[in-house]
Amino acid sequence: MTLSFDPDTVQVPSGHHIGGKYVELPGEEITVLRPSDEKLMGVLSDGGADSVEMSVAAAKAALSKSKWATMAPRDRARVLFKFADKIEENAEYLGRLEAMGSARLVSGTITGDVVRTAGVVRYFAEYCDKLEGTVTATKADTLSFTKREPYGIVGAIVPWNFPLITAAWKFGAALAAGNAVVMKTSELTPHSLLATAQLASEAGLPAGLFNVVNGYGHTTGAAIVSHPDIQIISFTGSTQTGAAIMSLAALSGIKPVILELGGKSPQVITRNAGDLDMIATRVADSFMVNAGQVCTLPSRLLIEDCIADELTEKVIARTKKIKPGPTWDANTTFAPIISAKQLNRIDGMVQETIKQGAELLAGGARLEAVNEGNFYAPTIFTNVSRENIGFTDEFFGPVVSISRFADLEDAITQAQHPVYGLAASVHTTDMREAMHVVDQVEAGMVFVNQHGRDPEFTYTAGGFKGSGFGKDMGRAGFEAFTREKAVWINYH
Template structure:
């Protein structure tokens, strides 16, 4: 069965989702465009402080009425399992919303993103009864132990590049740990998350435990971060905005934040990488996936000089094999940039990189074709010095620079970035070299013979340095949404 669909036939949710239902509130209207053709979708309203206050009140009421935090953990898990099942039941609808409203391709949203979102909810549901404390060694006739408790209300701010999955990384562990959630969508991609909230309501999640708000970052997002009753904030986005979130969280009352931020991730290819066709495919996909709109994008290729020419030639061949087109066409293999504004940002950075001395091997221009969206050609650049803006800044587009080296120590030194430390990869048949790179590169995630996360829920994801701190997924992902309490009992 074909996954292609007519976007004009898809029902689009409206309003904020607060207290288990859709709510229309006054506020500035925000236009939402389909990235593939820039046609309007249903607009949303900037919720601002009023929407956040309403959502926090709903969360407080739901926590009190349902006893969610003190519920038998297995009963809490049953609700989340039903939520996961409802997502799977509506996977086609959710995948279509995600595809038409974002840069995600329908070939991957229905069977991939929607099903993986259900998997994330299911994974953390299984953790409900596995949050354990420890008993510490003490003197006789005393008991000392630690326990993990929920914060109460968690704030979450979600990016536009992988809306459903990134949202699930936040709300699923928070709910499993016994919290309520107030989450802001990206103003560019709000609709699939509203539909997810409705799935939760239909599955029987007490209304008010998952609230999804629309709005601008500086209004609705800021109100979430600053609200005194929100105990922790999880944010995924740019390093610049992450800095603002962290600052506001400190200024408004000291609360922890979990941040996954920007990256400038390297992939190192050694002189014995294995099957060169397979390596070229991995390298090419690592910077072209989702039109380069990925925080872990492999934007820097660092390749042994002995194999550089052959590898780069094969990568350039693959940049010519893409099929750009609308996200709702199953045959499309290359996505549009999310917006005209983002397109201009990418192009300005590329042109400045060239002006500062880089050589264009391919791309560096609009991808011409019959489509109305903003498609940026896959771009490969050489001679990008460490002083060049193309090294220091994140493109967040399908752009990769190429640097050669002679000894692995040079490659490791080149891989280190003064600002970012999100991810890195190495392609090699030499396990000793692979381990040396993995041990040496300053990054929160390192892959060997691939670049990018598998759909594996146990893998804790997060960065170092300016790429943030804290973890999504894995055991660490749920522990982020709990706080430790130490208890000392003298039973004399």
């Protein structure tokens, strides 16, 4: 397969996807630009409350007519397996849409993101007949047990950095558990998810169970969170927006929320890490992937004193080997920033970090225009105080700081962040060191000798503290879309 393609030849879907079909609704126009060249990809409307109301009505009708929640679990699984097959059969089309509209490189979307999306759906389909309860101890003439049931309608709001795969973590689990879904795309990256919803219809998923609406957070997103018939909210995005969602969910009617939020993840490298050339490649690649637009980005490198100078030089050298370019070119190795607005935000924070006393070691500026797209140089700081914006705030770009530590206890102290606790990693061949960091660091995800997950589905994603609560993926990610009912039967 030749991965590179001409973006102007790809058909782009339009409208919202409600009740199993594309629907055009009036609303403020949303102009979607390709981040690689700032050219128009499509124009959609902000659906607002009307699109959410229509989706909820379609979801309620679908749940009632199809009996999705109460049908034989294996019958539900068969539909989801067909859905997964459809996704994989259309991997080239979905992968091209994903590459065009986001910062994801085509070298990783067709054979990576889309295939994994199909895998997520299959993984959760296997859980359909594995929803179990518990019988509790009682006296002889009484039966007490628990059973898990779907909520009904799930509201999901997904980010722009990994549009397809992050959405699949939510809709795959929610549908497998017997729910209907009303999902809002990011206004920056809507098209691949709209096309996926159409494939669900073609695979035989009852119309109305999976609805995708477009719009802004303060309009369509708020309408999802506050709708009384939406029983649970799942959101991935910034800590500030997560807090606003919690507040709105409480004010508009008590309902649970699942939040995966921002991070300021540490990456601890000890003297026992191993070959420094290998470590430099691993460490540098981990913060340059997707141009740093990753919630778990290891944006704080903590390096043991005795290897800090040498490793820092090697990491800086690695950042010089990037090949920025359009996402539809298979030779591109470094992605664009999602929008001009985000590029300006990153640069503003970088300049403020310098102003507040940090030392710039590499980068620190926009890259020379590539195809008129939004590109920012991999940026490395040192001497970033804990009061500096470079420590306190999330860049969501290819920006890291380097600090030194004297011993492992010092590293663990520096690794803790007063707000965030999403992810962390440690690089060492000494497993006693590794497990000490694993036990002590405050983070919902910890990696050893890598940073970031492999393409597996059993590993749960979620953070501590200001990085959220609840889990995506794994058994916990499936059970999150069910609620437990206690049953007491007296038969004497």
